[in-house]
Amino acid sequence: MSKRVVITGLGVLxxxxxxxxxxxxxxINGRSGVAPVTQFDASEFPTRMAxxxxxxxxxxxxxxxxxxxxxxxxxxxVAASKDALSHAGIDITQEDADRIGVYIGxxxxxLKTWETEHKKLLEKGPRRVSxxxxxxxxxxxxxxxxxxxxxxxxxxxxxISACATGTHSIGDAAKIIERGDADVMIAGGSEATITPIAxxxxxxxxxxxxxxxxxxKASRPxxxxxxxxxMGEGAGILVLESxxxxxxxxxxxxxxxxxxxxxxxxxxxxxxAPEGExxxxxxxxxxxxxxxxxxxxxxxxxHGTSTDFNDKFETMAIKSVFGEHAYQLAVSSTKSMTxxxxxxxxxxxxxxxxxxxxxxxxxxxxxxxHPDPDCDLDYVxxxxxxxxxxxxxSNSLGFGGHNATIAFKAFGGEE
Amino acid sequence: MADTLDRxxxxxxxxxxxxxxxxxxxxxxxxxxxxxxxxxxxMILELEDEFSMEISDEEAEKINTVGDIVAYIxxxx
Numbered sequence: 001m002s003k004r005v006v007i008t009g010l011g012v013l014x015x016x017x018x019x020x021x022x023x024x025x026x027x028i029n030g031r032s033g034v035a036p037v038t039q040f041d042a043s044e045f046p047t048r049m050a051x052x053x054x055x056x057x058x059x060x061x062x063x064x065x066x067x068x069x070x071x072x073x074x075x076x077x078v079a080a081s082k083d084a085l086s087h088a089g090i091d092i093t094q095e096d097a098d099r100i101g102v103y104i105g106x107x108x109x110x111l112k113t114w115e116t117e118h119k120k121l122l123e124k125g126p127r128r129v130s131x132x133x134x135x136x137x138x139x140x141x142x143x144x145x146x147x148x149x150x151x152x153x154x155x156x157x158x159x160i161s162a163c164a165t166g167t168h169s170i171g172d173a174a175k176i177i178e179r180g181d182a183d184v185m186i187a188g189g190s191e192a193t194i195t196p197i198a199x200x201x202x203x204x205x206x207x208x209x210x211x212x213x214x215x216x217k218a219s220r221p222x223x224x225x226x227x228x229x230x231m232g233e234g235a236g237i238l239v240l241e242s243x244x245x246x247x248x249x250x251x252x253x254x255x256x257x258x259x260x261x262x263x264x265x266x267x268x269x270x271x272x273a274p275e276g277e278x279x280x281x282x283x284x285x286x287x288x289x290x291x292x293x294x295x296x297x298x299x300x301x302x303h304g305t306s307t308d309f310n311d312k313f314e315t316m317a318i319k320s321v322f323g324e325h326a327y328q329l330a331v332s333s334t335k336s337m338t339x340x341x342x343x344x345x346x347x348x349x350x351x352x353x354x355x356x357x358x359x360x361x362x363x364x365x366x367x368x369x370h371p372d373p374d375c376d377l378d379y380v381x382x383x384x385x386x387x388x389x390x391x392x393x394s395n396s397l398g399f400g401g402h403n404a405t406i407a408f409k410a411f412g413g414e415e
Numbered sequence: 416m417a418d419t420l421d422r423x424x425x426x427x428x429x430x431x432x433x434x435x436x437x438x439x440x441x442x443x444x445x446x447x448x449x450x451x452x453x454x455x456x457x458m459i460l461e462l463e464d465e466f467s468m469e470i471s472d473e474e475a476e477k478i479n480t481v482g483d484i485v486a487y488i489x490x491x492x
Contacts (some may be wrong), residue, residue: 065432069453127469131456 005174006411008251009088009239010351011080015041015232015338020087024355027363028384032216034230039194044287046128049215050194051232051339055404062149069132070145070385072192073226076235077142078149081186085150089251090184092151099183101154102143103173104190104237105165107343107398109139112195116243133139139343142190143234143403154182162398164262165189166236166346171406172212173240183245186346188355190235202231205270208306219340221304222311222375229305232339236347238354255354256286258391258409259290265401269404272309276317279303282403283393290391290407293324298389299362301353303397304333305340312374319377330387332380336366346396350406353394354407357410362390419466419485419492426461427481430454440482448481466492 010020015033016022026033033051041255042048053076058067059077070078081104117133124333140158147156155176159168166189202208209228211218219230246253263279263285272278287294296342303314313335319326334352335341341348342409356362361384368381391409398404424438433448439487450458459475466488478484 063432065430068430068432128460130454130460135453 002178002306003176003180004243005240005255005257006243006246007257008239008241009084009090009352010354011084011087011237012234012351013053013056013076013080014234014236014341014348015053018053018056019083021056025345027334027337028361029351030337030366030382030384032219032366033232034215034218034339036215039196040196042199045199046203046210047199048212049218049230049409051230052194053234055146071113071136073190074136074142076189076192077104078145078188079144080188080235080237081150083185084237088241090239097151099154099180100152100290101173101176101185102146102152102156102374103158103169103176103185103187104143105159105161105169105343106139106142106190107160107162107165108191108193108198109199110137110141111193113137115195115197144366146186150186152186155185161402161404162331162400163340163342163345164402164404165343166348166350167394167396167404167406168262168346168402170238170257170346170350171262171332171404174257174260176222177240177242183242185240186237187240188235188237188350189344190347191292191342191344192233193342194231194233198231201206209306217367219306219336220369221254221302221336222315222372222379223333223368224370224372226306226308226311228307229335230339232341233344234341234348235344236349236351238350240377253411255357256409256411257406259286259288259292259407260405261285261287261289262402262404265403267401270399272313273401275320276313277320277404278401279317279395279397280315280320282405283317283395286393286405286407290409292301292391292407294322296391297329297391297393298345298387299356300329300331301349301355301356301392301394302331302333303395304335304365306335310397313360313379314377314397323413326377330362330380330385330389331377332363332365334363346394346404348371349394349396353392353408357389357392357408361386367388419488422465422489423462423481423484426458426465429453430458430461438481440480440485443479444481462488
């Protein structure tokens with residue numbers, strides 16, 4: 001019989017906080033983490049704001065020498081993983097190391113390292129490129145370095161599916177536990193792409209908001225005046241554990257990972273499939289996997305990027321899956337506060353969803369001012385809502401037509 | 416000569432995160448100071464910049480101790 005999977009630890013680095021209490025407090029108080037870019041001179045760019053991680057010193061988590069060998073996205077993953085393990089009260093020993101695995105992806109990987117080393121190649125020639133270039137840049141290295149720095153020797157891999165990366169990583173990791181291949185998985189996503197080449201690329205896609213005069217209001221999912229996403233950075237890491245293992249060590253259980261669904265659009269590089277049918281199939285599979293009735297779902301943490309297309313098509317997808325119940329559900333996009341953390345988004349949003357179930361509070365969609373006839377659901381506008389729901393979904397939809405959904409249940413006991 | 420040692424020490428302390436007192440002429444870069452092969456290559460690049468010289472891979476392979484680095488640099492300048 002397959003194992004039940006629960007969440008027992010959380011670790012976050014985000015534009016609205018570098019620890020769980022700060023992150024959650026800002027989330028339910030509707031505070032934005034978006035501000036003018038400080039990591040590079042963005043004055044020539046059409047978009048000049050981002051959700052940056054503030055006051056992060058890697059040496060709070062690791063030796064200087066280790067930090068030097070890591071791109072920022074890897075530092076984020078290692079730091080958040082250490083916090084998540086400590087939150088879960090897990091100390092990896094020789095005896096259990098093989099039963100504890102890591103599944104952490106990044107949508108893009110070490111873009112900053114890539115930029116720095118490519119500049120050396122062009123200006124100084126091939127001999128000047130760092131021997132650390134490849135091992136710092138490759139997108140799987142968050143999973144590699146987390147294993148190195150925590151001693152986790154179980155299953156180890158990384159999903160790379162653009163903005164669906166974090167959700168795929170958590171879903172795939174849960175399945176590893178479900179089939180009995182590990183007792184504990186450290187899972188999530190990490191991203192650090194506030195760099196000139198990323199801004200240039202996403203601007204060329206016309207995907208980013210240009211509301212530079214009001215950075216905190218720029219990420220406005222489902223609002224009629226939305227004009228693109230705001231890039232964020234950070235890491236969201238969860239400790240997943242088989243229910244048996246968690247109960248045996250008397251761990252505090254935050255929520256249950258009840259189901260996982262994914263699908264491909266087979267449609268376009270960047271645009272969602274018509275009517276959001278790919279996202280709809282992903283949600284249906286997660287519901288089926290979890291054995292959930294439509295009416296049991298009380299909250300959806302939407303992908304909700306604040307782009308014209310995403311928010312419209314995701315709304316259609318929710319309506320096509322839930323029918324009339326779509327209007328009874330609470331749907332919110334926490335990206336309104338964090339910005340879009342790309343491959344880390346699914347990780348951070350899984351944390352938000354799990355905490356919503358545990359605390360009985362649904363975080364809002366902030367900056368919701370102008371209703372859009374194409375987006376006519378209950379988006380929990382501007383104010384958090386105190387309501388205990390029993391099940392929730394978190395959606396992530398990525399360039400390439402990758403759709404992933406995790407179904408969570410509030411943990412109510414062993415039944 | 417002392418100047419070369421100082422500059423090499425500074426780079427090693429920075430790159431390897433070791434204490435300056437450990438970076439003696441006799442210290443082995445790998446065995447005593449904990450460098451791996453990637454660290455050594457990275458340090459060579461830094462030394463090349465610092466001393467405006469090129470250190471061939473063959474020469475780099477012969478380096479064992481801090482003193483070897485200092486002697487090599489002084490023999491070239």
